Amino acid sequence: QLIILSRHVKRPVFKKSDRMLLVLLARAVRTWKQALFIIQPETLLRWHRQGFQLYWKYKSRTASAKPKISAEIVALIKDMAKDNRLWGAERIRGELLKLGLRVCKRTIQKYMRQVRPARPRGQNWKTFLHTHAEQIWACDFLPVTDLLFRSLYAFFIIELHSRRVIHVGVTRSPTDAWTAQQLREATAYGVGPKYLIRDNDGKFGVGFARIAQTSRIEILTTPYFAPRANAICERFLGSVRRECLDHLLILHEKQLHRVLNAYVQYFNQARPHQGIRQQIPEQKAGSASPNETCAKYLRIHSCCFVES
Secondary structure, eight states: OHHHHHHHSOOOOOOHHHHHHHHHHHHHOTTHHHHOSSSOHHHHHHHHHHHHHHHHHHHTSOSSOOOOOOHHHHHHHHHHHHHOTTOOHHHHHHHHHHTTOOOOHHHHHHHHHHHOSSOOSSOOHHHHHHHSGGGEEEEEEEEEEOTTSOEEEEEEEEETTTOOEEEEEEESSOOHHHHHHHHHHHTGGGOOOSEEEEOOOTTSOHHHHHHHHHTTOEEEEOOTTOGGGGHHHHHHHHHHHHHTGGGOOOOSHHHHHHHHHHHHHHHHHTOOBGGGTTBOTTOOTTOOSOOHHHHHHEEEETTEEEEO
């Protein structure tokens, strides 16, 4: 009769309550397998497993809804992940715990992926400069044209960390020997950096490299047509032009040397710098006015410099 019924009647659909009732009845009847006609024993066992999963899901639920973290904490996580490329989610979680903030690892990973689309194979140029700024100097030439349209060359060496100008030299013939002598003067008495950034100018020859090697300085050559690789020094050269040389007529080499020395003294001892949070490279405790020697040569009028 059941075989004939299965031929002509549509397959019945069991509700959740029906399934639960059958599972409970199966626990009360020892011969429950023989009592099943419409469904198979394996189906009843599967319903039991599904009910068990729902039971433990209910038992394992949290007492209250998970609170959403504030936008400030999200921004802090993103800043940590962006500024510290080697930190993982667990390290960031530990740093947040130091601040009294409890955030789960999965949440941190979710926001880390928004600022770290892919892990780089190595540190980029910006990260290297930021990490070793205290040990890096940079140098470059600034071409200047005098009153008679003759070429002069100013050579600067600047410390990246403090923005302090280490050395300035002026010449009409920037040979390798002259450039090497400038580096020798800048590193006198054993003072020198670990790295020195320069471009691919032909003025940096064998003599310059020899002096750097003697002073245990590693030369970092920037790529071709990439001034941003020496951005701090390039920015300084732009400041020299805008704030000083664009307002003067240069007559000869000695005048240019005197003007640049005065500007460098102002740059180091009186000029605040945005790159170091408006600090002054050689600011002394309690000093509030420009150096008197600097003011002897240069007067400040509407942010431009003219020789007095």
